[in-house]
Amino acid sequence: MIKGKDGSNIPKVVIERLPRYYRYFDRLDGEMEKISSKKLGELMDTSASQVRLDLSYFGDFGQQGYGYNIKKLKRELANILDIETKKNVIIIGAGNIGRALTRFNALKEAGFNLTALFDVKPILIGERLNNVLIRHIDELSSYLESHDISIAVLAVPKAVANKVVKTLIEHGIKGILNFSRTDLDVPKGFPIENIHIMDKILALSFIIRANK
Amino acid sequence: MIKGKDGSNIPKVVIERLPRYYRYFDRLDGEMEKISSKKLGELMDTSASQVRLDLSYFGDFGQQGYGYNIKKLKRELANILDIETKKNVIIIGAGNIGRALTRFNALKEAGFNLTALFDVKPILIGERLNNVLIRHIDELSSYLESHDISIAVLAVPKAVANKVVKTLIEHGIKGILNFSRTDLDVPKGFPIENIHIMDKILALSFIIRANK
Known part of the structure; x- marks a missing residue:
């Protein structure tokens, strides 16, 4: 099993959703600066709590009352997905x-x-x-x-x-x-x-x- | 939501696994006559109880102590998946x-x-x-x-x-x-x-x- 930031095992379904989050941040980049987990959940046809839980395996990305900074999250997920490395x-x-x-x-x-x-x-x-x-x-x-x-x-x-x-x-x-x-x-x-x-x-x- | 035989909702993940069961029964047909949920679970890298639960949404297929009749299950699943209809x-x-x-x-x-x-x-x-x-x-x-x-x-x-x-x-x-x-x-x-x-x-x- 693969361990998340807090040491808990990352379920495979969460790993399989990670590229989807990247796709959304990539799409939103340029359109807006930040997005709440509620809004992102609606866009992705899931819940705010699912979004927060999924992303929490990979780091402390969101800020209460602010949401996710899109440019930062896109960069973080590109990093996690290792897109820069051939x-x-x-x-x-x-x-x-x-x-x-x-x-x-x-x-x-x-x-x-x-x-x-x-x-x-x-x-x-x-x-x-x-x-x-x-x-x-x-x-x-x-x-x-x-x-x-x-x-x-x-x-x-x-x-x-x-x-x-x-x-x-x-x-x-x-x-x-x-x-x-x-x-x-x-x-x-x-x-x-x-x-x-x-x-x-x-x-x-x-x-x-x-x-x- | 789509209802199973007993009236309960069939989870989408179960529906998405159904064609996989069909593939296995198709592959096993001719090789053997029947298979237990335990053996099928091992083949499919899942558990016997998951197999029994998944298939139970679609009908009473297995028989305790006998397992699943492969030819029958293949036919039933082909029927459920409506493979005969263009x-x-x-x-x-x-x-x-x-x-x-x-x-x-x-x-x-x-x-x-x-x-x-x-x-x-x-x-x-x-x-x-x-x-x-x-x-x-x-x-x-x-x-x-x-x-x-x-x-x-x-x-x-x-x-x-x-x-x-x-x-x-x-x-x-x-x-x-x-x-x-x-x-x-x-x-x-x-x-x-x-x-x-x-x-x-x-x-x-x-x-x-x-x-x-």
Whole structure:
């Protein structure tokens, strides 16, 4: 577990909300100077007390009767999220999702430096996408040994996902962003975030039908 | 709020886990006949009681001492998630994400029928992607009036996202899957699921650094 400022464990849901707070302070910066937890809660469709509790894990940011200074909070959260430091990222799978992410400028803006793509299809190997070379998956181990890679984005078919994950973990990858349609077998506590697009659209569809 | 079998409200987090249960029963089907809540909990990295509680919202599926019949549960969940019924979907934004989703076969497998893409770029209009026509965004209102569309996938830049959402809601869209990098202004309780890729990778990066 990750400890907050006061030594208590930060729940994972709170960590997952942190970038959202950053997005809001980024959006509000320039529009206004300060914001109350009540107003921010309304904007974010949550409560004032939730806002105060969430942010309190990371520092003493608010001032009673004043609220949060937007420029300061934006800077503090950028700092906490380490946006200034370049982090090397690779993408496994140069299919549609892999290609979409390669052209995703937001990655660079948030400090992520995409250094390589990997695939198995001979026709793709050696191609450059947005100036990033597509390498053969057989090179993955040696590539990881000789480069300092922080995060692997997994965008491969589910049938091969766990085989790739094994290689990634054996060669020291620090975290995985998983787009493959399966839950991955990783050691307990290993940093992983799943983006299951089909789960989201199926849940949405269920909610629509139940609302009728 | 959506009511469960026993009349109690189903928490949104439980609804969002439902497709994950379906994925597991789909994966286990053919491998084994039945599974206990304990074993399923271990597989899914959760507890037996969480499994029992989650599934109990949707019906009396398990049998004490026997567990869950996998084929039956897969069928029941497919039914609950309404996978057999075709639901019409449109995608707004024929950029990288929009294009990736157009070629995403899983959509069709889960009963979603992609009927149109919309964009503003003149060069894209009239093009067919995976046999789906790209139309001009100006046609969106009339298209929604004359077709029965359930879900819109929003994959447009954040600066225009809420303008598009206004049109979608005014013309009766039932739910939105949001890939744009902003939280949308929708009426309270309106069915929406957000896929914020940058939030996920920033949270992952935070966890990696905190683990050091």
